[in-house]
Amino acid sequence: MKKETKDKVVFAAFLAPALFAFVMVVIIPFFMGLYYSMTDWTAVVGRQVNWVGLRNYQNMFNNVAFQYSFFRTFLFSFLSVISINLIALMFAFLVTREIRLRNLYRAGFFIPNLIGGLVLGYIWQFIFKEVVPAIGGRLGISLIENLLLLSDPNLTMFGLVMAFTWQYAGYIMMIYVAALLNVPQELLEASEIDGANFWQKFRNITVPMIAQAFTITSFLTLVNSFKQYDIIVALTAGGPTAIFRGQVVDSTELLAVHIYNVAFKYNRMAEGQARAIVFFLMLSVVSIGQVYFNKKKEIEM
Amino acid sequence: MKRSIIFIMILALVLGMAVGCTRPAEQDDTVVIYQNKVEIHEQLTAFAAAYEQATGKKVIVKTSGGDSPYAEALRAEFQSDRQPDIFVIEGMGGYNTWDSKLVPFENEEWMNHTTLQFEVDGKIYGFPVAVEAWGMAYNKDLLEQAGIDPATLTSQEAYRAAFEKIDSMKDQLGISSVVAMAAGPDMRWVTGLHNFNGYLSAGLPYGDTTILDMLNNGEYDRERLTEYVDWVELLFDFADRTVLLTGNYDSQVSQFATGRSVFIHQGNWIDPWLQSNNIDFPMGFAPHASVKGEHNAIFIGAPSFYVLNKDSKNLEAAREFLNFMAMNEIGHNYMVAEANMVPAFTNVTLLPEAPLSANVVEWLAKPDGAYTWLQNDMPDGFGMGTIAPIYEAFAKGDITKAQFIDQLAARISEIN
Numbered sequence: 001m002k003k004e005t006k007d008k009v010v011f012a013a014f015l016a017p018a019l020f021a022f023v024m025v026v027i028i029p030f031f032m033g034l035y036y037s038m039t040d041w042t043a044v045v046g047r048q049v050n051w052v053g054l055r056n057y058q059n060m061f062n063n064v065a066f067q068y069s070f071f072r073t074f075l076f077s078f079l080s081v082i083s084i085n086l087i088a089l090m091f092a093f094l095v096t097r098e099i100r101l102r103n104l105y106r107a108g109f110f111i112p113n114l115i116g117g118l119v120l121g122y123i124w125q126f127i128f129k130e131v132v133p134a135i136g137g138r139l140g141i142s143l144i145e146n147l148l149l150l151s152d153p154n155l156t157m158f159g160l161v162m163a164f165t166w167q168y169a170g171y172i173m174m175i176y177v178a179a180l181l182n183v184p185q186e187l188l189e190a191s192e193i194d195g196a197n198f199w200q201k202f203r204n205i206t207v208p209m210i211a212q213a214f215t216i217t218s219f220l221t222l223v224n225s226f227k228q229y230d231i232i233v234a235l236t237a238g239g240p241t242a243i244f245r246g247q248v249v250d251s252t253e254l255l256a257v258h259i260y261n262v263a264f265k266y267n268r269m270a271e272g273q274a275r276a277i278v279f280f281l282m283l284s285v286v287s288i289g290q291v292y293f294n295k296k297k298e299i300e301m
Numbered sequence: 302m303k304r305s306i307i308f309i310m311i312l313a314l315v316l317g318m319a320v321g322c323t324r325p326a327e328q329d330d331t332v333v334i335y336q337n338k339v340e341i342h343e344q345l346t347a348f349a350a351a352y353e354q355a356t357g358k359k360v361i362v363k364t365s366g367g368d369s370p371y372a373e374a375l376r377a378e379f380q381s382d383r384q385p386d387i388f389v390i391e392g393m394g395g396y397n398t399w400d401s402k403l404v405p406f407e408n409e410e411w412m413n414h415t416t417l418q419f420e421v422d423g424k425i426y427g428f429p430v431a432v433e434a435w436g437m438a439y440n441k442d443l444l445e446q447a448g449i450d451p452a453t454l455t456s457q458e459a460y461r462a463a464f465e466k467i468d469s470m471k472d473q474l475g476i477s478s479v480v481a482m483a484a485g486p487d488m489r490w491v492t493g494l495h496n497f498n499g500y501l502s503a504g505l506p507y508g509d510t511t512i513l514d515m516l517n518n519g520e521y522d523r524e525r526l527t528e529y530v531d532w533v534e535l536l537f538d539f540a541d542r543t544v545l546l547t548g549n550y551d552s553q554v555s556q557f558a559t560g561r562s563v564f565i566h567q568g569n570w571i572d573p574w575l576q577s578n579n580i581d582f583p584m585g586f587a588p589h590a591s592v593k594g595e596h597n598a599i600f601i602g603a604p605s606f607y608v609l610n611k612d613s614k615n616l617e618a619a620r621e622f623l624n625f626m627a628m629n630e631i632g633h634n635y636m637v638a639e640a641n642m643v644p645a646f647t648n649v650t651l652l653p654e655a656p657l658s659a660n661v662v663e664w665l666a667k668p669d670g671a672y673t674w675l676q677n678d679m680p681d682g683f684g685m686g687t688i689a690p691i692y693e694a695f696a697k698g699d700i701t702k703a704q705f706i707d708q709l710a711a712r713i714s715e716i717n
Contacts, residue, residue, distance in 0.1 A: 045379050046401045129547055151485070151546040151697060239486020240546070241690040241699065248694045248708060250486070264373060266682035267398065 037274035042267065056274035066275065068244040068251075069258040072157070076254055077225040079161045080168075084221045085214075087169040092176030106177070110170040117167065121234020124163040125150070128235075150235075153242040153251035160252060163231055168224065172217045179213035180206070208299050215294035222290055226283050229256040255279050331359045332619045335378060335385035337371035337605065338430075339364055340573070341640040348635035352625055360622055372398075386613040387623070389430070391605045392677030396421060404611040409620065411627035414646040419606040427606025428623050431642035434661040434671075435495055435568030436586035436599030443467075443474055443563045454587040455595050457532060464539045467563055474563070478541035481562040484689075484696040487549040491566060493689030494676040496536075498600055499591025500529040501675040513675045519716040521709075528592040530706050536566065537696050545696050568600075572655035573641065585660045599664050602674025603645055680716055687712050 037056055039049045060066050095106045112120070128149045136144025149155050187205050196204070207214075232238065232252055238261070242251040253261065259279060263272025336345065342364040349360040363385065365374040372395075375388060379402070390396055396403070396419070405424040412418065412425060419427025437460075439451055447470055449463050467479045484492045501513050515521060537545060541562070544552050557565035558580045564587075565571070575581075588596040609619055626632035627646050636644045637651040643658050643665075644651075653659050664670040676684055688709060695705040 042398070043376050044398055044401065129552075133543075148543060148547050237486040239690070239693060241694045241697070243694065243699055248691045248700070250690055261682070261686060265686050267372075267394075268681075 033273050034277060036270055037277050039270050041270045041273070043269045052270075056271045057278070059271060060275050060278065064245050064247045065249050065253070066258065068242075068249045069253050069255055072251065073226060073254045076157060076160065076228070076252075077222060079157070080164050080225040080228075081218060081221045083161055083165045084169050084172055084225075085217055087165055088172035088217065089176055091169060091173040092180055095173070096177055096180045106174075109173055112167050113171040115167065117230030118234045120163060120167055121231045124159065124166075124231075125235050128159055151240045153240055156236055156240055156252055160228075160232060160235060163235055164225065164228060167231070168221065172221060175213050175217050175220075176210065179210035183209040208297075211294070211298040215291060215298060218294060219287060219291055223283065223287055226279075226286070227256050228254060229260070232257050330615060330618055331361055332387065332615050332622055333361045333363060333383070333385045334387040334607070334619075334622070335363045335365075335375065335389070336387075336430075336607075337365065337389050339366040341642070344635060344639040347639065348626070348632070349622075351631050351635075352622060355629075355631065356621075356625070358618055358621070384610055384612060386610055386615050386619040387607050388610060389605045390419070390427060390608050392419070392674075393421075394677055394679075394681050395608075396426065399608070402611050404609050404616065406609070406620065410624055411646060414627065414648040417601075417603045417645045419603070419608075427603075427608050428627070429603035429645035430605045430607060431603065431636065431640075432601060432645045432661060432665065433568055433570055433604050433643065434586065434599050434601040434664065435566070436588055436664075437480075438557070438565045438567055438571070438584055438586055438657060440557065440560065440563050441583040441585060443476070443560065446470075446474060447563070451585060451587045455590065455597060457528075457535065457590040457593060460590050461535060464535065468539060475560060476563060477556065477561045478544070479539035479563055480536055481553050481556040481565040481567075482536050482540035482545055483548040483550075483553040483566075484537070484545055484692045485547045485549070486693065488553065489685040489689035489693075491553075492533075492692035493684035493686075495568070495600070496533065496566065496591075496692070497684055497688060498672075498674065498676040499532065499589050500526065501679075502600070502673040503529075503589060503591035503596060504594050505672070507669065507671055507673055509673065510675060510678075513678055516679060516713055517716060519714050521713045523706075523710065525592055526706055526709060530702060530709075532589070532591050533692070533695070533705075534702060540696075546693070569643065569655070569657040569661050572657050575657075576655060581656075584656050586657065586664060597667075598670050598672045599661075600674060601661065601665055601671035604674075604677075683712075683716070 036049075038051060038053055040052050041047075041049050091105075091109050095102050095109070099105075115123075132147065132149060133145050136142070136147065147155075149159060183206055187209075188201055191201050191205060232254060236252045238250040238253040238257055240251055241248050243249070255275070256279075259272050259275045262275060263269050334345075334349075336342075338345075342362065345364075346362045349362050353359050365371050371389070378385060378388075388399075390399060403426050405426050406412065406418075406428065407425075409425075411428065415429055417429040417432060418425045419429070437454070439454075441451070444451055447463075447467050449466065453459055454463060464479045467474065467476075471477075482491075501516065502509070505511065512522060512525065541548075541556060544556050548556075553565065554567065554571050554574050555578075556562045557567075557571075558575055558578060560582070569586075586599045588599055590596050607623055609616060613619060626635070628648070633644065633649045633651055636642050637649060637653055641653065641655065641658070643653055643661050652662060691700070691705060691708045691712070694700050694708075695702070700708065
C-alpha cells in the first residue's frame with residue numbers, strides 16, 4: 001500500500017466512529033424531525049402518519065401562548081446574560097486580587113454550579129415562599145411579609161433570573177478568572193506609570209485583552225438561558241399567570257418548557273416538533289450572530 | 302505478541318457486544334406488567350411473587366413514576382422490543398392514544414363485582430386498579446365546635462351559610478381560613494381537573510356524559526357554567542390567599558392537617574401523608590355543591606386501569622393474573638392491607654384503615670352516592686394546561702367573574 005492511501009485509510013478509520021455516531025444521533029434525527037414537523041405524527045406505533053404541510057407552523061404563529069413565550073424567552077435571556085456576566089466579572093475581579101481566603105471564595109462562588117437545576121429550583125422556591133415572608137415578618141414590614149413573590153409575573157421573572165444567576169455566575173467567573181490571569185502585567189504597570197486610573201485601565205487594557213473570554217461567556221450564557229428548563233419547572237412550574245392579548249397565559253412558560261408542554265401535555269408531538277425546529281433556527285441565528293459580532297472585537301497578541 | 306493481545310481484546314469486545322445484544326432466553330409464559338404507581342411497586346412485586354408461589358406462573362412488575370413521565374416511558378417501551386403485556390391507561394385520553402393496541406376483556410369473573418371498569422362501546426377494556434374519591438374533606442372536631450352538621454352540607458346555600466358562620470368564628474377555632482384550597486401553578490390538577498369535574502358531572506346520574514360530550518364538541522351550557530362559577534367563587538373567597546395563589550400540595554394538606562382550616566379540597570389520596578405525619582383527628586367527606594340543587598354524592602372513580610396489549614403472546618396468563626388479584630384473598634390482602642388502596646370490587650370484605658379511605662367505602666355503598674369521574678376524558682392538556690391558568694388569574698383578581706365565565710366558555714368553544 002502506498003503511504004498516501006494508507007494515511008487515508010487510517011484517517012477514515014479514526015473518523016468513522018465519531019462520524020457514525022454524529023450521523024446517527026444528530027443528522028438523521030434532525031431530518032426526521034423536520035419531516036415529522038409537517039405531519040400529524042403522534043408517536044404511537046401503528047398510527048397512520050399524514051402529511052399536513054405547513055399547518056403546524058401556521059398554528060404556532062397564531063398561538064397566543066407561543067407568541068408570549070417567544071417574547072418572554074428573549075426578555076429572560078437578555079436579563080440573565082447581563083446579570084450573569086456582570087456578577088461573574090465582578091466576582092472574577094474580586095478573586096484575582098490579593099485578598100485573604102481567595103481560593104475559598106473561588107470555590108464558594110463555583111459550588112452552586114454543582115447543584116442540579118431541579119434541586120436548586122426547589123431551594124429557591126422555598127426561599128421565595130417561606131424565607132422572604134419570614135424575614136418580612138421579623139422586620140415587621142408587612143409589605144414583604146405578605147408579598148406573594150411567585151404570584152406576580154414580573155417579580156417571578158426576576159426571581160428566575162436571580163436563581164439562574166446564582167447557579168451560573170460561578171462557572172462563568174472561572175472563565176473570566178482564567179482570562180484575567182492572562183492579561184500581561186507589564187501593560188497594566190506601564191499604564192499605571194502613565195497615570196491611568198482603574199477605569200481607564202479596565203476599558204483600554206483589560207476589556208480588549210479578555211475579549212476572547214467575552215465571546216465564550218456570552219455564547220454560553222445566551223444559549224443556556226434560551227434553553228433554560230429545569231430551574232423553571234422546579235421553581236415556578238410555568239406560572240404565575242399573566243394576561244396577554246386578552247388571554248390568560250403562563251408567564252414563565254419559556255420556549256423550552258412550552259415545547260415540552262405542547263408535545264407531552266397536550267400530546268401534540270408534531271406541533272411540538274415544529275416549534276422545536278423554529279426554536280433551533282432562532283437559537284442558531286442568535287448565537288452565530290453573537291459569536292460573529294464578538295469575534296470581530298477580539299485582538300491577537 | 303502485542304498484536305495478538307490487541308486481537309484478543311477486539312475479539313472480546315465484539316463478543317461482548319454480541320452477547321449484550323442477544324436477549325435472554327425467551328420466557329414466553331412470563332407476564333410483564335408495566336405500571337405507574339411508584340408507591341405500590343414493592344407491594345405489587347411482593348404480590349407477584351405470592352402469585353408465582355400459588356400458581357407457578359411468573360409475573361414481572363416494571364414501574365415508572367408520576368403521570369406524564371409514565372406516558373412518555375410507555376411510548377419508549379412500545380418503540381422498543383420489550384412491549385409489556387399489561388399496561389396502564391387513565392381514561393379516554395389514554396384510550397384514544399392506545400386504541401390500536403388494546404384488546405377487550407371478555408367473560409372475566411371480576412366483571413361481576415365492580416361497576417368501575419373502563420368501557421367503550423359496551424366493550425370492557427380496563428381493569429380498575431383502585432378507587433379514589435374526593436369531596437369536601439372536613440375536620441369533624443372543628444365542625445362540631447362550630448355547631449355545623451356535615452350532613453346538612455348539600456347545597457351552595459348551605460355551604461355559604463356554613464362558611465360565613467365558620468369565618469366569623471375564625472379566632473375561636475384557630476383557623477386561618479375556612480377552606481384549604483389551592484389554585485397556584487403547582488396545583489393545576491386541583492382546579493383544572495378535580496374542581497372542573499363538578500361542572501361535568503355534579504347533579505347528573507352516574508355515567509351521564511351529556512355535559513362532557515357537549516364539551517368535546519366545543520359546546521357549553523352557559524347557565525350551568527354560571528352556577529358552577531358561583532361555587533368556584535365561594536371556595537376562593539373563603540380560602541387562605543397564600544395557599545390559594547402559591548401553595549403546593551404540602552402547604553395545602555398541612556393547612557388542613559394542622560387544624561388551620563376546616564375543609565380541604567382534596568381526596569382520599571392524602572391519607573398516606575396524614576398517616577406519615579401522625580394526624581388522626583376524625584374526618585370525612587361532604588359533597589361538592591358544584592352547581593345549584595341538592596347534592597348527595599362525592600366524586601368516585603378509578604384513577605387508572607390495567608389494560609391488555611393486543612400483541613401480547615401471554616394474553617391468557619395476563620388475564621388470569623388480574624382475575625387472581627380481584628378474586629383471590631391474597632389479592633384482596635395486597636390491595637387493601639399492603640397497598641392501602643380502596644378496592645374497586647364489592648366482593649372484597651377487608652376495610653381500609655385510613656379515615657378518608659374508610660369514608661369512601663361508605664359513600665361507595667350508598668345508593669347514588671357517587672358522581673362520575675370525567676376529568677380524564679377531556680382532550681389532552683385541556684384541564685391542567687388550558688383552563689387551570691384561568692382559575693389562577695381569577696383567584697388573583699386579574700379577571701372578573703364575568704370574564705372568568707367568558708374565558709372558560711371561549712376555551713371550550715375552541716375544542717373542535
